[in-house]
Amino acid sequence: MTTSRAPAPRVKKSTASASMWGVSPTHLVWSAQHNSTLVDYTWSVGNTPFGPFSELSSLSFIQKDAAKRNVILTSLNFTITSALDVLESISAHGGERKLLPHNQLSEFIQRWNLFKYKLDxxxxxxxxLDFETALYYLRSSDHDLYAIHSLVYHASQDLEASLVCFEDPPFPWASFLMSVGIFFVLVYAYSQRDKLFSNKRKQF
Structure with missing residues (x-):
């Protein structure tokens, strides 16, 4: 059994990988049965900074890819969350067509389409696994998102309260005349009730 000849650099590299880039140690595996992590050194016997028997302090290509991917995914999550906040603000003001003037609406649509293209x-x-290109488009999309946020912010500051008065509906003459006619018929029938009942008695 051999031990690491340079434990200090290896420990520093493993600590930085786990804390800064979110790379999981190779000796920790997830167990669904225990609903927790278990220690298993099956994948830590090689030259990995997480293994106790490693003589190298460098990361493998898998760990390097995981570190780069985690950085991009974290930034992507923040960008998408910010975009959702902007969309909620637009929805709260009645939609982009009500919030933005015509010239700003065109710019908003162009910026939004470009933003979605860059996220794709x-x-x-x-x-x-082209992390450099992914990071380039992600940082570029932040400029479009900032421009969209600026458009929405300035448009919301320029909003003015307005009162829209609706015209009164026309008077319902038909139903009114019908009600008056029914009322007079009932009044006439009530006033002539004696004659009507007397005619009925004569028939019997």
Whole structure:
């Protein structure tokens, strides 16, 4: 059994990988049965900074990819959350067509389409493990999101309260005349009730 010749750099590298880049140690595995992590050194016997028997302090390509991917996914989550906040603000003001003037509406639509295109490129680049391109499009999309946020913010500041008066509906003459006619018929029938009942008695 051999021990690490340079434990200090290895420990520093493993600590930085776990805390800064979210790389999980190779000797920890998730157990659904125990609903917790278990210690298993099956994948820590090689040259990995997480293994106690490693003589190298460098990360493997898998761990490097995981570190880069976690950074991009964290930034992507923040960007999407910010975009959802902007959409909620637009919805609270009645939609983009009511909030933005015509010239700003065109700019908003262009910026939003470009923003979605760049996010699609981020996801596509991640699927091909092209982290540099993914990070480029992600940072570029932040500029479009900032421009969209500025448009919405300035438009919401320029909103003015307005009162829309509706015209009164026309007078319902038909139903009114019908009600008056029924009323007079009932009054006439009530006033002539004696004659009507007397005619009935004569018949019998």
């Amino acid at each position: 490129k981020v996801v596509s680049s991640l699927s091909h």
